[in-house]
Amino acid sequence: MIAFTTHTGRVATLDRVNVDTDQIIPKQYLKTIHRTGLKEGLFADWRRLPDGSPDPDFFMNQPRYADATILLTRENFGCGSSREHAPWALLDYGIRSILAPSFADIFYNNCLQNGILPIVLTAQDVQTLFDYVGANPQGHLTIDLPSQTVSTPQESTFSFSIDAFRKDFLLHGLDSIGLTLQREQDIEHYVARRKQEVPWLFQDLCS
Amino acid sequence: MAPQTLFDKIWDSHVVHEEADGTTLLYIDRHLVHEVTSPQAFEGLRLAGRRPCRPMATLAVPDHNVPTTDRALGIPDPLSRLQVQTLQRHCTEFGIPVFAMDDVRQGIVHVIGPEQGLTLPGMTIVCGDSHTSTHGAFGALAFGIGTSEVEHVLATQCLIQKRPHTMQIRVEGHVSPHCSPKDMILAIIGHLGTSGGTGYVVEYTGDAVRSLSMEGRMTLCNMSIEAGARAGMIAPDETTFSYVRGRPMAPAEDLWAQAVAHWQGLQTDPGATYDRVVTVNGEDVSPQVTWGTNPGMVTGVDGTVPDPDSYADAEMQESTERALIYMALTPGTPIVDIKIDRVFIGSCTNSRIEDLREAASYFKGRMVAPGVHAMVVPGSGLVKQQAEEEGLDAVFRAAGAEWRESGCSMCLAMNADILQPGERCASTSNRNFEGRQGKGGRTHLVSPAMAAAAAIAGRFVDIRHWS
Numbered sequence: 001m002i003a004f005t006t007h008t009g010r011v012a013t014l015d016r017v018n019v020d021t022d023q024i025i026p027k028q029y030l031k032t033i034h035r036t037g038l039k040e041g042l043f044a045d046w047r048r049l050p051d052g053s054p055d056p057d058f059f060m061n062q063p064r065y066a067d068a069t070i071l072l073t074r075e076n077f078g079c080g081s082s083r084e085h086a087p088w089a090l091l092d093y094g095i096r097s098i099l100a101p102s103f104a105d106i107f108y109n110n111c112l113q114n115g116i117l118p119i120v121l122t123a124q125d126v127q128t129l130f131d132y133v134g135a136n137p138q139g140h141l142t143i144d145l146p147s148q149t150v151s152t153p154q155e156s157t158f159s160f161s162i163d164a165f166r167k168d169f170l171l172h173g174l175d176s177i178g179l180t181l182q183r184e185q186d187i188e189h190y191v192a193r194r195k196q197e198v199p200w201l202f203q204d205l206c207s
Numbered sequence: 208m209a210p211q212t213l214f215d216k217i218w219d220s221h222v223v224h225e226e227a228d229g230t231t232l233l234y235i236d237r238h239l240v241h242e243v244t245s246p247q248a249f250e251g252l253r254l255a256g257r258r259p260c261r262p263m264a265t266l267a268v269p270d271h272n273v274p275t276t277d278r279a280l281g282i283p284d285p286l287s288r289l290q291v292q293t294l295q296r297h298c299t300e301f302g303i304p305v306f307a308m309d310d311v312r313q314g315i316v317h318v319i320g321p322e323q324g325l326t327l328p329g330m331t332i333v334c335g336d337s338h339t340s341t342h343g344a345f346g347a348l349a350f351g352i353g354t355s356e357v358e359h360v361l362a363t364q365c366l367i368q369k370r371p372h373t374m375q376i377r378v379e380g381h382v383s384p385h386c387s388p389k390d391m392i393l394a395i396i397g398h399l400g401t402s403g404g405t406g407y408v409v410e411y412t413g414d415a416v417r418s419l420s421m422e423g424r425m426t427l428c429n430m431s432i433e434a435g436a437r438a439g440m441i442a443p444d445e446t447t448f449s450y451v452r453g454r455p456m457a458p459a460e461d462l463w464a465q466a467v468a469h470w471q472g473l474q475t476d477p478g479a480t481y482d483r484v485v486t487v488n489g490e491d492v493s494p495q496v497t498w499g500t501n502p503g504m505v506t507g508v509d510g511t512v513p514d515p516d517s518y519a520d521a522e523m524q525e526s527t528e529r530a531l532i533y534m535a536l537t538p539g540t541p542i543v544d545i546k547i548d549r550v551f552i553g554s555c556t557n558s559r560i561e562d563l564r565e566a567a568s569y570f571k572g573r574m575v576a577p578g579v580h581a582m583v584v585p586g587s588g589l590v591k592q593q594a595e596e597e598g599l600d601a602v603f604r605a606a607g608a609e610w611r612e613s614g615c616s617m618c619l620a621m622n623a624d625i626l627q628p629g630e631r632c633a634s635t636s637n638r639n640f641e642g643r644q645g646k647g648g649r650t651h652l653v654s655p656a657m658a659a660a661a662a663i664a665g666r667f668v669d670i671r672h673w674s
């Protein structure tokens with residue numbers, strides 16, 4: 001997995017609550033058997049008007065956000081379907097961090113698995129950042145994972161929290177499966193004990 | 208030992224290792240796999256030179272892309288076909304049991320797990336699908352995961368997780384005979400909002416829950432994720448044991464007795480506490496209809512389309528306004544005045560035999576309204592077989608509704624079953640997001656009885672006054 005330490009980038013805004021993963025990437029783009037090339041599907045229905053032309057109000061069609069790598073949005077971002085295609089599409093488009101007052105659980109985990117840092121800020125801090133980006137369309141934000149801060153060039157700084165384990169995982173771009181496999185002995189002990197206690201859970205499923 | 212909740216008992220018995228910050232390596236007993244969220248996981252395994260840790264603890268089935276018309280014709284759409292073929296190929300390569308498209312046991316992953324007796328109390332069950340919460344109906348800890356985590360479970364039979372909070376949702380008293388578990392869960396989501404359950408595992412308790420059949424409990428737990436909760440669960444009891452007993456993958460003989468003795472301990476202890484408690488009065492639940500673009504935008508069938516200005520919160524005003532534009536609805540319109548074009552009875556929420564019986568009781572001796580297209584999609588090949596033995600297919604056909612093969616179908620419209628732009632659908636599925644059932648399609652979530660009644664009337668009707 002790609003590591004995340006510090007990142008400075010331009011910010012795109014999506015001022016909507018409860019953005020579900022069906023909007024982030026509609027189902028017709030889920031038929032792929034690959035995890036790359038998914039930016040084509042990113043907000044495929046929202047970025048276009050009903051006649052198929054680009055919606056000039058949507059962030060992806062605004063030149064000032066063309067090279068944005070940070071997405072600023074509202075509550076409960078990424079709710080609904082567990083499709084990991086949502087963070088894959090965001091990453092393919094270039095998004096490395098998402099700032100919101102809250103995220104849906106599965107989406108939050110899926111971001112971390114792909115080197116995207118989802119940052120939970122207070123609703124007030126998110127509003128302050130919306131105001132900042134509104135006033136400074138070319139403005140950049142710097143995200144510093146080691147110190148767990150988001151800052152503007154004017155040096156307003158906002159703190160965020162993240163679990164120590166997840167932070168370490170992102171900072172070093174670790175392979176989570178590799179980490180778990182290092183616990184092979186613990187797993188073996190667990191299985192041996194459970195086979196005695198609850199043997200029916202270890203019956204093979206027939207085909 | 209301190210009193211524990213049902214969740215605590217299952218979680219604690221699955222901890223392989225715990226880090227200083229509480230991050231837990233959790234053992235996973237059963238893994239369900241479907242064609243949409245697995246190809247990249249298998250590819251990841253292959254690239255890393257890894258093999259599945261316990262292929263025989265895993266069951267795969269194609270459900271999202273399968274056609275619900277004549278299976279003998281194959282899958283016309285090349286992308287859908289490739290995805291289903293890829294699942295089959297991966298299962299062969301990695302030795303994973305799979306119910307192929309032409310197997311009578313094929314069906315929606317969350318219908319076939321319980322049907323086969325794969326889903327058991329006290330288990331951890333995962334699937335790359337958010338409606339995995341369904342299996343919690345058996346007193347299991349079941350939740351949806353992403354594709355990277357699918358790969359993780361394949362490779363290690365474990366997941367790295369953070370212990371969630373617990374919420375008790377107590378439904379007291381009894382719901383009226385015209386109200387189904389679907390109405391119960393929609394009313395709960397309306398109360399909690401779509402993120403009220405985020406970070407929690409929900410345990411449903413109370414007389415109204417206890418008196419539900421297993422299928423009703425599955426409907427309830429299925430939509431936990433629509434309130435943001437990754438898992439919902441119900442403590443196992445005699446209803447659970449008698450449902451599981453004798454199913455092909457359930458323990459038998461000596462193991463059965465041993466298992467039941469163990470399962471009887473899977474109750475929340477007296478005095479155990481939850482992080483949050485929500486109480487709902489069953490008598491207050493009326494038949495529900497969603498009017499907006501998320502499952503929390505819901506009201507009773509005797510209600511009206513809300514006025515955005517009636518909300519104090521600016522964000523709620525804005526999202527309601529947006530939803531009403533998408534849904535082409537005017538504030539103040541009575542729900543029963545909303546006319547529909549399509550009816551979809553199916554999905555992992557409502558496609559089991561009891562759902563079909565309920566719907567058929569409304570269709571019997573009546574005709575689908577002119578101009579309305581109604582479709583009934585059973586949750587599995589075995590549900591289909593059972594329905595046909597009971598003559599339900601004939602009831603649907605005689606009423607002018609289509610009787611299809613099993614699959615996810617128009618719940619998310621990855622196959623050919625799709626709404627056209629502007630079409631309005633009464634649907635027994637679980638999500639009314641924009642474009643969910645087809646770009647520009649307008650979805651109203653309802654129970655099977657409400658969907659069937661809407662098909663006949665051509666608009667929503669209050670089934671409490673149905674004659």
